[in-house]
Amino acid sequence: MKTAITSKGNTLESKMDQRFGRCKYFVIYDTDSKHTEFILNPNADAEEGAGPASVQLVASQGVNKIISGEFGIKIKSLLDSLKIQMIVIKDPDIKIRDIIELLNH
Amino acid sequence: MTPRLKKARKILNPPTIKGLKPYGLEAGKKGLSPLSLLYEEYEAIRLSDYDRLNHHQASIMMDVSRPTFTRIYASALQKIAIALVEGRQIAIEGGKVYFDSDWYRCSNCMCFFNHPEKETELAGCPLCGHETIWRYDQDDPHIGEYFESDICICTHCHYEHKHQPGHPCNQQLCPECNSLMKRKGTPGCI
Numbered sequence: 001m002k003t004a005i006t007s008k009g010n011t012l013e014s015k016m017d018q019r020f021g022r023c024k025y026f027v028i029y030d031t032d033s034k035h036t037e038f039i040l041n042p043n044a045d046a047e048e049g050a051g052p053a054s055v056q057l058v059a060s061q062g063v064n065k066i067i068s069g070e071f072g073i074k075i076k077s078l079l080d081s082l083k084i085q086m087i088v089i090k091d092p093d094i095k096i097r098d099i100i101e102l103l104n105h
Numbered sequence: 106m107t108p109r110l111k112k113a114r115k116i117l118n119p120p121t122i123k124g125l126k127p128y129g130l131e132a133g134k135k136g137l138s139p140l141s142l143l144y145e146e147y148e149a150i151r152l153s154d155y156d157r158l159n160h161h162q163a164s165i166m167m168d169v170s171r172p173t174f175t176r177i178y179a180s181a182l183q184k185i186a187i188a189l190v191e192g193r194q195i196a197i198e199g200g201k202v203y204f205d206s207d208w209y210r211c212s213n214c215m216c217f218f219n220h221p222e223k224e225t226e227l228a229g230c231p232l233c234g235h236e237t238i239w240r241y242d243q244d245d246p247h248i249g250e251y252f253e254s255d256i257c258i259c260t261h262c263h264y265e266h267k268h269q270p271g272h273p274c275n276q277q278l279c280p281e282c283n284s285l286m287k288r289k290g291t292p293g294c295i
Contacts (some may be wrong), residue, residue: 067216069204080221081113081203087232093232102214105234 001031003100004058005063010038015090021050027096028061031103051075059084067099069074069088114145114177117167124196125188137193138148138194143200146181153178212237213273235273265289 008015013102017023022044038099041057042052051072058066059082066079067087077084089099124139125270133172145167152163164174209219209227213235220227229236258265259279268274268288277286 067232080219083221085221086219089216089219089232091154097231102233 001065002061002063003029003031003103004063005029005060006066006097007038007096008067010040012036012095012100014096016067016069016094016096016099017094018092020068020071021052021054021073022046023054023068026054026058026061028058028063029100029103034104036100047068052078055079055082055084063102108203111201112173113171114148114165114200114202116144116148117166119144120197121145123155124194124198127192132192138202139194139196139201140184140188142181142184142197143177143270143294144196144197144202145177146184147197148202149174150181150185155255156239209238209240211235212239257286258289259284259286259292 004019005027006017007025007027008017010025010088018023023041024044028039029035029039036076039057039061041054046053050099052075055075056081060097065085065087067089069089069092071079071086071088076086097101099105125143142166148167149163152158152166155206156163158166160174161171161180163178164171164182167174167177169177185195187193199204205264208217208219211230211233214230214233216230216232218231227238230238239284245278257268257277259282262279264279264281264286274286278284
């Protein structure tokens with residue numbers, strides 16, 4: 001099971017990015033192999049359509065859960081049709097390490 | 106010129122069955138192919154005839170225009186009539202749709218999540234695995250307050266502190282007397 005987390009930086013100590021489409025990095029975490037991968041988001045500075053482009057990027061990684069602070073209106077129907085689960089954490093100070101610990105419950 | 110793209114229709118509840126079969130002596134003898142009733146046509150019938158909404162209300166539920174809804178509904182009725190008269194099977198499949206999903210909230214880590222795979226039962230919080238989850242209703246402000254005011258309480262000396270999302274109360278030790286703590290208001294605590 002792969003999970004994508006939006007991140008502000010490329011270390012485990014970085015904070016989660018509250019935005020989905022324009023986050024700096026995506027963290028792809030595999031709950032089975034405990035492997036973590038950081039992907040730079042090329043859509044971070046896009047003027048328009050950052051959300052759907054990011055969905056495409058994340059979906060191509062075979063993710064079935066996405067953790068972020070907020071999802072735009074264009075995203076929800078897309079993710080629903082791809083059967084990707086959205087998880088929203090309303091805590092701007094949570095670190096990537098904390099989220100991975102939660103996932104390893 | 107390419108034709109205008111079809112707008113995706115919103116489906117609230119996927120059908121519980123995959124189709125219907127006729128019965129009786131003549132059923133299935135002629136080897137007729139099953140009719141495919143699209144998901145959006147099923148939803149149109151459900152909203153209009155089962156939930157008894159008018160076409161205007163139903164079109165809003167499906168996120169299409171009222172005339173489009175009426176066309177979908179008419180095509181659904183046509184297909185059902187054909188199936189009934191010719192004794193053909195109905196297979197509910199296909200269509201340009203997306204499923205609108207409900208939101209839930211975990212009582213432990215306070216995260217919100219949805220559940221896109223309606224066929225499978227929701228086992229617990231997808232983040233922390235905690236089993237207590239609430240259906241989140243945006244129109245009910247009371248739910249939010251309840252979560253914010255969660256307090257961990259020591260069962261021994263009654264010491265209290267604010268609940269930290271992601272840290273189960275019953276795994277915490279009281280800083281005063283080192284005994285186990287519990288969520289205030291749950292059975293077993295004072």
